[in-house]
Amino acid sequence: MTPIAPPVLITGLAFHAEPPPAEVGDYVPAVGTSREEKEILATLEDKAAAKTASDYQHIVWAYGILWALFAAYGLFLWRRSARLRADVDVLRRALERTEAGGGPRG
Amino acid sequence: MLHLAPVRLLRQSLLLLRSELRQELRDLELVLTSTFFTLVVLGMFYLSFAALEKKHTLPAVPGLLWLTVAFVGTITLTRAFDREREADTLRALLAAPVERLAIYVAKAGSTLLVLLVCCALLVPGLASMFPAGQVFWDMPLETAALVVLGCLGYVAIGTLFAAGLAGGGGKNMLLAVILYPVTTPVLMFALVTTRALLDNNPNLPSYLGQMAALDVILLGVGALLFEPVLVGSAPARSAAAAQRAARAGARRQESP
Amino acid sequence: MKRKSELVVPLLFVAAAPLVVYSVQRVFLHTPNERTMGTAFKIFFFHVPMGWLCMLMALISGIAAYVQLRRRSRTAGAVALAAAEIGFLGGLGVLLTGPIWGHATWGTPWTGDARQVTTALLWLVIAAYLLLRHFGQHASERLAAALAIFGAVNVPLIYYAVKLWKTTHPTTGVVAKLPPEMWATFWPGLAALLLVSFGLFAIRARQLILAGELDEAYVRLEDSRA
Structure with a gap:
């Protein structure tokens, strides 16, 4: 059903079909590395991969937090700016009213 | 008659300190409330930590000692300057023809004395409650030096900020x-030194010397800042400022 | 003159933008992994500059607060507050990313290292300063200034005290000497962060100055009406 099934099956079979070296006396490995070595390597690779994945998670969190902090502060500044601008407008209108009313100026 | 600045400062400080003490001796308010509070804290520590084994009390005793000093110091300073604020004596004192530095010295001195009275209860209390505190009995001189130096550093900073809060006239911040x-x-230096005392550390004199140096720094900064912090805003300006602040707050609520 | 000073902030950001991009791509694509700490070491490149930023801003805030006290300068007060806010931000960044890095490399978020504790205590002082400035209103501004000065003075003292304190505790491993290519990545990141922070700092300081002037203008307006 799935296209990747046959190779997986085959490798699985291949591993399964391989007889354990202890049982066969004149077993000579086809590749340069022994089974134990391969297993050790695989374990190490798994560990390294897990470490890298965990490291990536940590990095994403750290950088995410840093940038979020700066973004939040930027937002805060922007809102403050808007409020100040509104304040200036209110003051300007109040001044215009005072001048139109002929009141004394400070 | 000598009119050198240090001599005058010393004389005025002593005069002010004596009047502080005389006032305190009249009703013993500060000493009674602070020593009572010390006893309460000691009792609470006893209830919380009496079950600790000796090896665990060793690192705990310095912490208990200096935490209590911090608590009692805050209570004493708050009460001392609340009294000033109620009677508005601080303003009068600042307007009087005395060196501002003398006010700082006198206030710090009287607070230090109250704290030391509390420590005279606290240290023997800890020494008898926790086996690790036995050293306090065995080395009374070193213990006394440690307590005086630690309290002095705390008071040097505390007086500045308590006076600033009382003189500011703003909201009463904690x-x-x-x-x-x-x-x-200061508290960390005191902790380290107390730990050294309890451990019979041969470096103890050097630690005490460092604490003394720290005290000099803190007293210097406190004395330097006392006048600018307290004698800042003229009344007219601060009234305008209060108005301004109120109006700014009102506007802030108006605007969305 | 006015025009020139208004150009400073955009210029800072314009200079920072390529630097940010450059340093981030350098961190992730062109810097080899540190051998013992692996990929998580990449946190270092922005974590440490944040720490420096926090200390620098605390220092600036302390100096500005001193000028504010001595000269009764409102501008210096605004600068001190703006610097404290950026310092607060930097400190928060360090204190949050530090444990993340520690968790990835040492397996524990908090080692009680002198730098960690110093930063945490400094951050507390900055937070107290901001609380006092925010809730204490105008009357306690001078007191807040004293707090900022003490915050700046305290930094070396705390660091030394924590080092002494640590002598009674187990010590943790320190970062080994870094190869030059790491530093080559570090400096642009630091420069980018400083440029951005000083841009924000300038904006905030100008806002605070403007707010003070506005308040004064309102008071004058009301006085003229009365």
């Missing part, structure tokens, strides 16, 4: 909120 973060260096 003294502890301001004081605890700033006093951490």
Whole structure:
């Protein structure tokens, strides 16, 4: 059903079909590395991969937090700016009213 | 008659200190409330930590000692300057023809004395409650030096901030909120030195010397800042400022 | 003159933008992994500059607060507050990313290292300063200034005290000497962060100055009406 099934099956079979070296006396490995070595390597690779994945998670969190902090502060500044601008407008209108009313100026 | 500045400062400080003490001796308000509070804290520590084994009390005793000093110091300073604020004596004192530095010295001196009275209860209390505190009995001189130096550093900072809060006339902020973060260096030095005392560390004299140096720094900064902090805003300006602040707050609520 | 000073902030950001991009791509694509700490070491490149930023801003805030006290300068007060806010931000960044890095490399978020504790205590002082400035209103501004000065003075003292304190505790491993290519990545990141922060700092300081002037203008307006 799935296209990747046959190779997986085959490798699985291949591993399964391989007889354990202890049982066969004149077993000579086809590749340069022994089974134990391969297993050790695989374990190490798994560990390294897990470490890298965990490291990536940590990095994403750290950088995410840093940038979020700066973004939040930027937002805060922007809102403050808007409020100040509104304040200036209110003051300007109040001044215009005072001048139109002929009141004394400070 | 000598009119050198240091001599005058010393004489005025002593005069002010004597009047502080005379006032205190009239009703013993500060001493009674502070020593009572010390006893309460000691009792609470006893209930919380009496079950600790000796090896665990060793690192705990310095912490208990200096935490209590921090608590009692805050209570004493708050009460001392509340009294000033109620009677508005601080303003009068600042307007009087005395060196401002003398006010700082006298206030710090009287607070230090109250704290030392409390420590005279606290240290024997801890020494008898926790086996690790036995050293306090065995080395009374070193213990006394440690307590005096630690309290002096705490008071050097505490007087400045308590006076600033009382003189500011603004909202009554919690003294502890301001004081605890700033006093951490003194308290940490005191902790280290107490630990050295309990451990029979041969470096103890050097630690005590470092604490003394720290006290000099803190007293210097406190004395330097006391006048600018307290004698800042002229009344006219601060009235305008209060108005301004109120109006700014009102506007802030108006605007969305 | 006015025009020139208004150009400073955009210029800072314009200079920072390529630096940010450059340093981030350098961190992730062109810097080899540190051998013992692996990929998580990449946190270092922005974590440490944040720490420096926090200390620098605390120092600036303390100096500005001193000028504010001595000269009764409102501008210096605004600068001190703006610097404290940026310092607060930097400190928060360090204190949050530090444990993340520690968790990835040492397996524990908090080692009680002198730098960690110093930063945490300094951050507390900055927070107290901001609380006092925010809730204490105008009357306690001078007191807040004293707090900022003490915050700046305290930094070396706390660091030394924590080092002494640590002698009674187990010590943790320190970062080994870094190869030059790491530093080559570090400096642009630091420069980018400083440029951005000083841009924000300038904006905030100008806002605070403007707010003070506005308040004064309102008071004058009301006085003229009365």
